[in-house]
Amino acid sequence: xxxxxxxxxxxxxxxxxxxxxxxxxxxxxxxxxxxxxxxxxxxxxxxxxxxxxxxxxxxxxxxxxxxxxxxxxxxxxxxxxxxxxxxxxxxxxxxxxxxxxxxxxxxxxxxxxxxxxxxxxxxxxxxxxxxxxxxxxxxxxxxxxxxxxxxxxxxxxxxxxxxxxxxxxxxxxxxxxxxxxxxxxxxxxxxxxxxxxxxxxxxxxxxxxxxxxxxxxxxxxxxxxxxxxxxxxxxxxxxxxxxxxxxxxxxxxxxxxxxxxxxxxxxxxxxxxxxxxxxxxxxxxxxxxxxxxxxxxxxxxxxxxxxxxxxxxxxxxxxxxxxxxxxxxxxxxxxxxxxxxxxxxxxxxxxxxxxxxxxxxxxxxxxxxxxxxxxxxxxxxxxxxxxxxxxxxxxxxxxxxxxxxxxxxxxxxxxxxxxxxxxxxxxxxxxxxxxxxxxxxxxxxxxxxxxxxxxxxxxxxxxxxxxxxxxxxxxxxxxxxxxxxxxxxxxxxxxxxxxxxxxxxxxxxxxxxxxxxxxxxxxxxxxxxxxxxxxxxxxxxxxxxxxxxxxxxxxxxxxxxxxxxxxxxxxxxxxxxxxxxxxxxxxxxxxxxxxxxxxxxxxxxxxxxxxxxxxxxxxxxxxxxxxxxxxxxxxxxxxxxxxxxxxxxxxxxxxxxxxxxxxxxxxxxxx
Amino acid sequence: xxxxxxxxxxxxxxxxxxxxxxxxxxxxxxxxxxxxxxxxxxxxxxxxxxxxxxxxxxxxxxxxxxxxxxxxxxxxxxxxxxxxxxxxxxxxxxxxxxxxxxxxxxxxxxxxxxxxxxxxxxxxxxxxxxxxxxxxxxxxxxxxxxxxxxxxxxxxxxxxxxxxxxxxxxxxxxxxxxxxxxxxxxxxxxxxxxxxxxxxxxxxxxxxxxxxxxxxxxxxxxxxxxxxxxxxxxxxxxxxxxxxxxxxxxxxxxxxxxxxxxxxxxxxxxxxxxxxxxxxxxxxxxxxxxxxxxxxxxxxxxxxxxxxxxxxxxx
Numbered sequence: 011x012x013x014x015x016x017x018x019x020x021x022x023x024x025x026x027x028x029x030x031x032x033x034x035x036x037x038x039x040x041x042x043x044x045x046x047x048x049x050x051x052x053x054x055x056x057x058x059x060x061x062x063x064x065x066x067x068x069x070x071x072x073x074x075x076x077x078x079x080x081x082x083x084x085x086x087x088x089x090x091x092x093x094x095x096x097x098x099x100x101x102x103x104x105x106x107x108x109x110x111x112x113x114x115x116x117x118x119x120x121x122x123x124x125x126x127x128x129x130x131x132x133x134x135x136x137x138x139x140x141x142x143x144x145x146x147x148x149x150x151x152x153x154x155x156x157x158x159x160x161x162x163x164x165x166x167x168x169x170x171x172x173x174x175x176x177x178x179x180x181x182x183x184x185x186x187x188x189x190x191x192x193x194x195x196x197x198x199x200x201x202x203x204x205x206x207x208x209x210x211x212x213x214x215x216x217x218x219x220x221x222x223x224x225x226x227x228x229x230x231x232x233x234x235x236x237x238x239x240x241x242x243x244x245x246x247x248x249x250x251x252x253x254x255x256x257x258x259x260x261x262x263x264x265x266x267x268x269x270x271x272x273x274x275x276x277x278x279x280x281x282x283x284x285x286x287x288x289x290x291x292x293x294x295x296x297x298x299x300x301x302x303x304x305x306x307x308x309x310x311x312x313x314x315x316x317x318x319x320x321x322x323x324x325x326x327x328x329x330x331x332x333x334x335x336x337x338x339x340x341x342x343x344x345x346x347x348x349x350x351x352x353x354x355x356x357x358x359x360x361x362x363x364x365x366x367x368x369x370x371x372x373x374x375x376x377x378x379x380x381x382x383x384x385x386x387x388x389x390x391x392x393x394x395x396x397x398x399x400x401x402x403x404x405x406x407x408x409x410x411x412x413x414x415x416x417x418x419x420x421x422x423x424x425x426x427x428x429x430x431x432x433x434x435x436x437x438x439x440x441x442x443x444x445x446x447x448x449x450x451x452x453x454x455x456x457x458x459x460x461x462x463x464x465x466x467x468x469x470x471x472x473x474x475x476x477x478x479x480x481x482x483x484x485x486x487x488x489x490x491x492x493x494x495x496x497x498x499x500x501x502x503x504x505x506x507x508x509x510x511x512x513x514x515x516x517x518x519x520x521x522x523x524x525x526x527x528x529x530x531x532x533x534x535x536x537x538x539x540x541x542x543x544x545x546x547x548x549x550x551x552x553x554x555x556x557x558x559x560x561x562x563x564x565x566x567x568x569x570x571x572x573x574x575x576x577x578x579x580x581x582x583x584x585x586x587x588x589x590x591x592x593x594x595x596x597x598x599x600x601x602x603x604x605x606x607x608x609x610x611x612x613x614x615x616x617x618x619x620x621x622x623x624x625x626x627x628x629x630x631x632x633x634x635x636x637x638x639x640x641x642x643x644x645x646x647x648x649x650x651x652x653x654x655x656x657x658x659x660x661x662x663x664x665x666x667x668x669x670x671x672x673x674x675x676x677x678x679x680x681x
Numbered sequence: 682x683x684x685x686x687x688x689x690x691x692x693x694x695x696x697x698x699x700x701x702x703x704x705x706x707x708x709x710x711x712x713x714x715x716x717x718x719x720x721x722x723x724x725x726x727x728x729x730x731x732x733x734x735x736x737x738x739x740x741x742x743x744x745x746x747x748x749x750x751x752x753x754x755x756x757x758x759x760x761x762x763x764x765x766x767x768x769x770x771x772x773x774x775x776x777x778x779x780x781x782x783x784x785x786x787x788x789x790x791x792x793x794x795x796x797x798x799x800x801x802x803x804x805x806x807x808x809x810x811x812x813x814x815x816x817x818x819x820x821x822x823x824x825x826x827x828x829x830x831x832x833x834x835x836x837x838x839x840x841x842x843x844x845x846x847x848x849x850x851x852x853x854x855x856x857x858x859x860x861x862x863x864x865x866x867x868x869x870x871x872x873x874x875x876x877x878x879x880x881x882x883x884x885x886x887x888x889x890x891x892x893x894x895x896x897x898x899x900x901x902x903x904x905x906x907x908x909x910x911x912x913x914x915x916x917x918x919x920x921x922x923x924x925x926x927x928x929x930x931x932x933x934x935x936x937x938x939x940x941x942x943x944x945x946x947x948x949x950x951x952x953x954x955x956x957x958x959x960x961x962x963x964x965x966x967x968x969x970x971x972x973x974x975x976x977x978x979x980x981x982x983x984x985x986x987x988x989x990x991x992x993x994x995x996x
Contacts, residue, residue: 493875493878493879494871494874494875494878495841495871495875500845641865641866641867644865644867644868645867647867647871648867648871648874652867652870652871652874654874654920
């Protein structure tokens with residue numbers, strides 16, 4: 011794809027971007043602040059910039075006068091980049107150059123990470139799904155050859171495809187004779203590889219081999235994610251007409267929803283407690299299945315694929331979520347010595363769980379390690395390729411339970427800490443999942459405190475997702491709007507920081523600029539929740555490392571997984587102390603790690619053994635009775651951290667920023 | 682070869698903080714070693730003892746504690762003077778218990794006037810301690826700071842919930858702030874950072890780690906203070922290099938052991954002696970952990986501890 015250089019004036023900061031990249035997005039990536047409060051939906055008209063060199067063909071907008079348009083003014087959010095251009099930032103958006111100089115040099119490093127996929131992360135696997143389809147043409151029976159219908163089919167599969175040792179599911183036998191005859195003895199057989207050999211699970215008339223799909227699900231405590239996979243193409247199914255250009259969403263068949271169990275408790279412990287009430291377990295099982303069915307429905311609608319063409323389900327979830335889905339009493343997960351019912355679950359028929367899908371479909375459930383280290387983390391280790399490499403890797407899955415794994419191909423150690431759902435948008439006043447309308451990137455002018463916000467899908471904002479939260483708090487801190495304990499300064503000369511019903515808050519978007527006709531704010535309570543979440547994760551990593559005699563600086567690679575957004579801004583995640591201050595080249599972001607592993611397993615049955623090996627090799631460390639965890643946690647409940655020596659660069663920037671902004675204020679005061 | 686005592690190498694130093702003003706001002710801190718490890722470093726200023734004065738007649742004090750102050754219990758000014766003149770108090774700690782919104786709920790103005798009268802009546806430094814209700818203290822201590830402008834008081838407890846209001850008062854009217862946190866080294870450090878960010882000069886911060894009485898969790902305080910000093914002196918943790926103040930007397934004299942009368946528990950011995958010893962032993966424990974200022978009550982306990990400090994610091 012052709013690249014273009016964009017120079018922002020007067021700072022002369024340069025960035026090289028792909029053709030068609032949106033100018034406002036490019037500015038955000040370059041660390042250039044341009045006031046924008048409508049999320050990039052071309053309604054507020056604030057992101058007015060002047061193109062001084064190069065050509066653009068962005069449309070005229072009612073917020074621009076004809077004179078301005080003729081002079082070269084354009085709205086950045088409406089401008090795709092198709093040429094090398096020089097852009098002048100309007101005076102009201104400009105940040106003092108000395109202040110800007112303190113911001114990270116975004117050109118030298120890639121701070122904004124997009125998720126990497128299994129194709130880059132895991133090596134040496136073949137496309138060979140455990141569930142596959144084969145087309146066979148049978149010779150019709152005659153008096154000479156009067157073998158039974160089933161034998162005929164099994165023999166044909168052996169002869170034409172070399173598949174031996176097939177056993178048949180009774181349900182197939184029930185419809186076999188009819189289908190064979192209706193289809194003139196030309197059928198497609200669906201087979202699944204199990205520990206006991208191949209099993210014939212479905213027969214369809216005609217050649218249907220090009221249509222083989224599976225669904226993978228990540229059952230989180232707060233959020234459930236699903237994807238529909240095209241097993242033949244070895245990709246997430248691309249929705250018809252979907253484009254992946256930042257403004258059109260739903261390019262792929264992906265869906266997510268809050269786990270309906272949330273109404274019965276926000277964390278696993280309260281869910282387990284609820285399950286002990288009469289009828290509680292049944293209720294929890296039913297509601298999680300209702301969410302799963304909704305997601306499957308949505309996936310089928312998006313992809314316009316018939317329900318009957320789905321042949322496999324792969325599910326990864328934490329131990330409690332898995333047991334609740336299977337209606338296995340989770341009581342002993344919560345009681346010392348914390349034992350799950352089973353780590354390895356044999357294939358279950360989906361319809362038996364109440365999942366609305368073809369009755370031949372089996373569910374593969376990722377094996378678990380311990381009561382608080384589940385199949386989701388095993389899937390993450392699989393999908394991120396940690397199990398293949400020598401590299402000493404820290405894998406962090408940032409969810410409601412923060413699960414952290416340390417190791418490489420030879421050894422794995424894990425901890426799990428209750429982090430809270432802030433990054434998934436729960437427990438935050440205007441929090442939401444990373445879907446259309448979520449504020450995903452935020453920059454704040456340290457002089458005027460005006461925001462620049464970008465939303466997913468470039469629509470008017472509806473709420474804020476995890477990545478937007480990380481950005482906001484980092485920007486608040488850098489601009490000196492909050493102190494290191496996350497509390498707003500009361501003396502700022504802006505009406506965006508104000509006393510609200512829940513204490514002090516910052517107005518990210520005013521109601522006329524939002525889709526919900528309400529001011530979207532971030533409150534001190536939201537910030538407190540975020541700090542608690544990031545503190546639990548950081549402390550978990552610290553304790554895990556020190557218990558094997560290592561430190562952050564020993565790490566060769568850090569893989570971050572979590573459903574907080576489409577991107578992760580490393581610089582900002584380090585700034586708030588969610589991630590350690592180490593060489594940024596060591597970080598990899600994988601998005602939803604559990605889905606990644608589930609996807610890989612769905613594509614390649616050879617990895618079943620690897621998956622089991624991962625689950626068996628992982629050693630779990632219990633944090634609930636760990637002597638130093640609580641101290642580390644309290645230490646991390648500060649921005650970036652109480653131990654400032656662990657974040658020297660962040661502190662340096664904070665001090666210099668404070669000095670610059672203060673001196674600027676003094677100068678203004680004298681004028 | 683002669684035996685040599687193994688020595689700790691220190692890299693840090695506790696900041697010196699001067700409390701009060703004039704000839705009776707006291708400077709605390711300045712240590713370059715663990716408490717009383719004079720063979721390893723210096724302790725340029727010995728620990729000091731502040732004597733308690735209440736702004737309202739105490740109701741629940743055991744007889745032994747009240748006895749020396751019976752004649753002055755209704756008048757904080759006279760009480761303070763008696764402490765200085767009769768018992769040689771080096772500091773006064775005025776406890777503004779009457780401002781407690783769950784008790785007498787006296788107004789901030791009234792409390793500020795009391796503080797001003799007491800501070801004007803004595804020439805030693807005065808510590809002013811609020812009710813411990815963060816919201817009320819925000820107002821009370823701010824008023825005290827303002828009303829006693831220039832008197833160099835020591836005001837607290839300054840907690841995370843009110844550090845901005847009280848800290849601003851300490852900056853504007855030049856008082857020392859007592860940064861108070863609930864027995865946790867990280868929280869202590871965080872509050873010190875926040876006060877610094879707010880602009881409170883380092884020379885105007887003293888730390889209260891929160892203490893229990895002997896037998897009531899003092900080991901927690903001890904180990905937090907110990908870790909505090911280790912970080913400050915051997916790990917150069919700048920935001921922990923502050924002198925420590927322990928408001929301990931009220932913790933001792935409210936315990937069952939200090940309150941039980943002789944006749945109710947003859948096996949526990951004489952009530953007066955028991956209370957005094959409990960207070961003195963608590964004080965010694967805290968001194969060994971690193972306290973620079975102790976808030977104490979009974980003159981005889983104070984006398985014992987002074988002798989102990991003299992012994993410990995003898996050259």
